[in-house]
Amino acid sequence: VDPLDVERVRADFPILERDIDGQPLVYLDNAATSQTPERVIDAISEYYRSYNANVHRGIHQLSQESSIAYEDAHDRIAEFIGADGREEIAFTLNTTQAMNTVAYAWGLNELGPGDEVVLTEMEHHASLVTWQQIAKRTGADCKYIPITDDGYLDMEAAAELITDDTQMVSVVHVSNTLGTINPVAELADIAHDHDAYIYVDGAQSVPHKPIDVKAMDCDFFAFSGHKMCGPTGTGAMYGKRHILEEMQPYLYGGEMILKVDFDEASWNELPWKFEAGTQNIAGGIALAEACDYLDDIGLERIQRHEQQLTEYAYDRLTEHEDVEVYGPPGDDRAGLVAFNIAGAHAHDLSSILNDFAVAVRAGDHCTQPLHDVLGASASARASFYLYNTREEVDMLVEAVDEARQLFA
Template sequence: MSHQELEPLDVGAIREEFPILKREFDGQQVVYLDNAATTQTPDPVVDAMSDYYRQSNANVHRGIHHLSQEASIAYEEAHDRVAEFINADGREEVIFTKNTTESENLLAYSWGLDELGPGDEIVLTEMEHHASLVTWQQIGKRTGAEVNYIRVDETGRLDMDHARELVTDDTAIVSAVHVSNTLGTVNPVSELTDLAHEHGALSFIDGAQAVPNRPVDVKEIDADFYAFSGHKMAGPTGIGVLYGKRDLLEELNPYLYGGGMIRKVTFEDSSWGELPWKFEPGTPPIAEAVGLHAAVDWLEDVGMDRIRAHEEELAAYAYDRLAAEDDVEIYGPEGGPDRGGLVSFNVDGVHAHDLTSILNDHTIAIRAGDHCTQPLHDKLGIAASARASFYVYNTREEVDKLIAALDDARQLFA
């Protein structure tokens, strides 16, 4: 179904499920455009977590009493629901972590430290978030593996010719962001995964900015590993997901140890439990898992295709409005299918941090800084950028308020 055929969102009704959007500061209603950092959480997610704490709060996989059984079932069903959401082959392929960053570290420590060495190559992109770039960079230093970066071209897209040069039979893993949190670029992750597999390498995809706002099918992408965070998809903080193909996860050793992930322990040695529990030691994020389950239900009720269409439309509208301003520089592709729901930009003569402070006076929340992509900002020749990012509850009128508020910044710094 094309975007034109999709039934538009009832944004007004959706906003009613987010009481925080009604908050006012100095008589001005909040305009929340910092969704790439954290989305807001709808009532059904908050209610699900509250109900868990009020009715079923207990530790999982540790007791035979009723409350523990209820909590364990809820926790396991959350894995099942997330697996269904991304089209994984069951709960065994869904590991709960704290966030995308921990998911990346789990793979890097469990696989990278054991498998990488001198002569191996790690291929990243120049638009990687620090969660990926720093992690693999440091693993490379510890193992002697070489780290190379696929270039970003002048349009903000990956140079796929360069990718084909970089990925060789010496490449052990290709790690790429699905949607750039700075440029908004939607990368050809299936093509990158195919390229990795052609050379016998693994693929890891950082989906933190993709899973919240577009349908993601891990089988279609064929990624060996894929990660994302609950707090960017209308869910709670404190929970993330590492998807991995089951045969690969079976081979990996855990990098965190403790209760709940073992099969047998003696004074001399230990053996690990079944997937996914062998990667989830200690008391896990039970209430957060319940919340993530509710968030997935909520997102699918809204419709992932409709969410993607709404975000693309808002990003295109914001891009066009900003591009019409003579003193604004925008980074990344033009609005459309190649851009996710965010726009990073700078206003001539106004530092991004100053701009954000002035917008805050209008109760408009955006992000300023390097967005955890310092090397990319260095490549762009800028110290920082302002970033407006959108979600299912944002409107064109809020984009208009952002554009109008830029005049205040111009006047103050004229």
């Protein structure tokens, strides 16, 4: 694979031209939200300029055009993650709503006292809090696979925690705090050996590497559009077709029904039974455009580019003893580094970085229980994407050095 031409890529993103108080923007908050290429912005604007109309129900020309584009977008997203087709892809607002759909539509109906949901210590609140609540309502229990000192899942513990009482294994594919890439296919095998399902949170994997849900053999999979060059308010829930067919809907209303009378209602075919009410039509179509954009550049190329940046950032940040980087070694992690410097709160650190126009996130990154395990209340996190450069990593490191001297 040829290396990624980062200058060419940067030209696709209008926002990268702006400055922050006269300094060029160094955007390293991609794990929170990625920037949007012109093509995707154009797809949104083209929709509203030329064929804005509600889908499914219209016979008029505009509705037919929007319906075809919206339905095709489902096929495009299915293809992007290796699903069988639109029947297996329900559009959602984001990963969180996809997770809640699985939890409410499947969990609330299927779980009961004595049942267990096995999660990991590195789950995002989107999964952790949701299963916690569903467990409380159904009488089921949540168990957590611990992490090792270097931020991997303890797979021996996993093999013991997943038992015949387990109904669901819920695991983050790539940790948004540690950068750990979890062995989801292996966990799927263990789950299936015990007749349990596995839900994979793909929020931090889909944007950055090729995904094949069939090879992974997960039962459910979720991700967000806004982290993969798509619009906010877009995302998807993948489910194996036979499971989705059996599953109750989560939201009720227009579009998701087949036949209604005063006593009963029956459900529309997949995936529409999971898309109640008017959807983010423009967003879904633009998300398909984002998939085209990423595929045109090539996810393997993007992945390799990020790996190089990450390894470099990791090596430079860990040169100093007063910088603590969490998670696996630099050559075995996804494109992000969460860290602290001695004597400073992560918020103060990131505020200093902001003075250098370096945008990073500070906080618990929606992984408070994991931060408890790490013994830190918060951390600063730099996260990379296809348009970031080695020079930007240098800017980060220089700004961190300034902060280190200030707080020393």
